[in-house]
Structures are given as structure tokens and as C-alpha cells.
Amino acid sequence: MFFAVTDQAFVTLATDDVYCQGALVLGQSLRNHRTSRKLTVLITPEVSSGIRSVLSSVFDEVIEVDVLDSADSVHLALMQRPELGVTFTKLRCWTLTHYSKCVFMDADTLVLCNVDELFDWEEFSAAPDSGWPDCFNSGVFVFRPSLDTYNLLLQFAAEHGSFDGGDQGLLNSFFSNWARADIGKHLPFLYNLSSSSLYTYVPAFNHFGRDAKVVHFLGATKPWNYKYNLQTKRVMQDDTASGSFHQLPFLGLWWNIYSASILPLLEKLQKMEDSDEVACSVSELSIQSKPAKPIPEDERRKWEEGRMDYMGKDAFEHIKKKLDAFLH
Numbered sequence: 006m007f008f009a010v011t012d013q014a015f016v017t018l019a020t021d022d023v024y025c026q027g028a029l030v031l032g033q034s035l036r037n038h039r040t041s042r043k044l045t046v047l048i049t050p051e052v053s054s055g056i057r058s059v060l061s062s063v064f065d066e067v068i069e070v071d072v073l074d075s076a077d078s079v080h081l082a083l084m085q086r087p088e089l090g091v092t093f094t095k096l097r098c099w100t101l102t103h104y105s106k107c108v109f110m111d112a113d114t115l116v117l118c119n120v121d122e123l124f125d126w127e128e129f130s131a132a133p134d135s136g137w138p139d140c141f142n143s144g145v146f147v148f149r150p151s152l153d154t155y156n157l158l159l160q161f162a163a164e165h166g167s168f169d170g171g172d173q174g175l176l177n178s179f180f181s182n183w184a185r186a187d188i189g190k191h192l193p194f195l196y197n198l199s200s201s202s203l204y205t206y207v208p209a210f211n212h213f214g215r216d217a218k219v220v221h222f223l224g225a226t227k228p229w230n231y232k233y234n235l236q237t238k239r240v241m242q243d244d245t246a247s248g249s250f251h252q253l254p255f256l257g258l259w260w261n262i263y264s265a266s267i268l269p270l271l272e273k274l275q276k277m278e279d280s281d282e283v284a285c286s287v288s289e290l291s292i293q294s295k296p297a298k299p300i301p302e303d304e305r306r307k308w309e310e311g312r313m314d315y316m317g318k319d320a321f322e323h324i325k326k327k328l329d330a331f332l333h
């Protein structure tokens with residue numbers, strides 16, 4: 006017997022058509038594993054109307070929100086991910102007050118089995134970050150939508166900013182007692198298995214990896230950036246991706262879902278729009294992310310050398326002003 010739970014949802018975010026490809030595969034993987042919860046995707050005005058219509062065939066709700074950008078190039082440079090300022094838009098998920106409880110999942114995650122039991126956890130539950138285990142990774146978390154919490158988060162962002170320039174730094178400072186207060190709010194790592202490999206990772210992966218429930222392709226290279234051969238159904242790995250050998254089965258799974266379930270939807274759209282944007286007839290496919298906004302060369306060098314202009318343009322006052330402008 007299948008009971009739909011209508012006041013709880015899985016939520017993801019995609020601010021452009023490329024991240025939407027990830028959101029589509031995530032949504033489809035949740036459907037394949039017969040989730041009983043609603044599926045919601047938050048998008049921003051940049052997402053094209055064609056992709057919106059494809060999203061609405063996988064998700065129950067496609068909700069447009071405005072971008073929230075930390076505009077904090079200073080801290081983002083520490084992660085070498087200048088594009089992640091827009092992850093502040095994730096905070097908008099607390100406005101989904103027509104749900105009593107939600108699970109947020111990054112658009113670069115993929116579920117490997119039914120994970121509806123995640124709704125048994127309470128706000129704020131998340132799994133440890135593999136880079137800094139006293140922090141949680143904000144790619145998968147359980148939360149309760151609330152305008153009060155949302156406003157407190159915005160206020161906190163305006164007052165304190167984020168130590169990584171993205172949502173993860175902010176959320177870790179906001180829910181700062183996560184590490185110690187209640188072990189019941191630590192999701193098992195199997196619900197957010199990061200595909201990054203540290204030297205301690207491979208043996209643990211070999212031992213526990215087969216029980217993974219959600220894989221998170223975190224890092225600058227996403228599954229959609231790999232080349233996939235539609236005939237051989239194989240992901241083509243170049244030498245630069247060496248060291249991520251154990252990722253291959255997961256990448257293959259991502260591309261299987263993409264080619265079996267998402268490409269046909271895009272092909273239908275292509276026929277309707279008569280555009281040739283998605284070249285489905287080719288045998289090899291890969292989706293390139295938008296090039297990151299270039300950082301002017303001498304600015305980048307100054308950052309890399311740790312020479313920030315704290316008294317001038319990089320002063321906290323300026324960063325705060327920018328944040329205030331975005332957040333109000």
C-alpha cells in the first residue's frame with residue numbers, strides 16, 4: 006500500500022539550466038525509488054521556460070524565487086569556488102511553509118534507494134562534512150520551514166556573513182551547536198556520501214560504500230561535465246579525473262538515469278521548440294557548466310598571496326553593505 010504524505014517534501018535548488026540537469030536526475034532518482042513525499046524545486050528567473058516545463062514533469066512544484074547572493078568573493082576565494090555565492094538562495098527553502106517538514110538536497114546529489122526515513126529526523130539534521138567533520142555538509146539536511154527561522158537566517162547573514170561565502174558556512178555558524186548538542190541530529194554519512202577522495206577515504210569506501218543511500222558529487226566537476234557514450238553506455242574518464250576511480254559506478258548511474266528518463270523529455274521539448282540546443286543524436290554527450298565569472302588577474306593574485314585590501318574595497322563594511330543590498 007502506498008500512502009502519499011502531502012505535507013512533507015524533498016526540496017532542491019537550481020539557479021540555471023545546467024544545475025537543472027542535476028535537479029532533474031535527482032528528482033527522477035527519488036521517483037524511481039518511489040518516494041511518498043512531494044518533490045519541490047526552487048528556481049530563479051534565469052531558468053528558461055522550456056526547462057521549467059521539463060522540471061514540472063518530474064517535480065510536483067516548480068517555485069521561482071529571487072537569487073540571494075553572498076557576493077562575498079573574499080571567502081569564496083578560500084574555497085576556489087567563486088560561483089557559490091548564489092547558494093545563499095538555498096535559505097529560501099525555509100519559506101516553504103505549506104510543508105511541515107522538508108529534506109533539502111543539492112542538485113548534484115543522487116539517491117540510490119528510498120530515503121523517506123530521512124523525515125524521521127528533526128531540524129536541524131545533517132551529515133558531517135568530509136573536509137571538516139565538526140561541520141555538517143549542507144548538501145543534504147532536514148529542516149522545518151518557518152518564516153521566523155528564515156528571517157533570523159537573513160539577519161544572521163547580514164550581521165555575520167559566512168566563513169565560506171556560501172550557505173554551508175552560514176548554516177554551520179547559525180546551527181552552531183550541531184556538532185555537540187544532540188548526536189540524534191547527525192545523519193549517517195551514508196545519506197550524504199561525498200565522492201571526494203582523501204587517503205583515508207578509499208579503505209572506508211571499500212568497506213562501507215556499498216550501503217550508501219545518497220551520493221553527493223561535490224566539487225567543481227559534476228557528473229554532467231563528464232563525457233558519456235550513449236552507445237556503449239559508459240562514462241569516459243580523462244586523466245585529469247584520476248583518483249576518482251571509485252566514483253565511476255555512481256557517474257554511470259547518473260548518466261543512465263539522464264539518458265533513459267531526462268533526455269527523452271528534452272527531446273520532446275526540442276521538437277516542440279524546434280531548437281537544436283541539446284544535441285541528442287550524437288553518440289557522446291556532456292554538458293558544460295557556465296564559465297565562472299573571471300576574477301581580474303591582479304585581484305586574484307592578491308587574494309592568492311593573502312594580500313586583502315581590508316582597509317579599502319575588501320573592508321568588512323563594504324562586504325556588509327553588499328550583503329544588506331542583496332538581502333533586503
Ligand code: UDP
Nearest residue numbers: 018019020021024092111112113223224225
Ligand atoms: N547551485 C545552483 N547554482 C549555482 C551553484 C549552486 O543552483 O550556480 C545550487 C545547486 O543546488 C547545487 C548547490 O547550490 O547543488 C550547491 O552547489 P554545489 O553542489 O556546486 O557545491 P558543492 O556541493 O560542490 O560544494
Ligand code: GLC
Nearest residue numbers: 092143144171172173174223
Ligand atoms: C559545500 C556544500 C554545498 C554548499 C557549498 C557552499 O561544500 O557541499 O552544499 O552549497 O559548500 O557553502
Ligand code: MN
Nearest residue numbers: 111113144223
Ligand atoms: Mn553539492
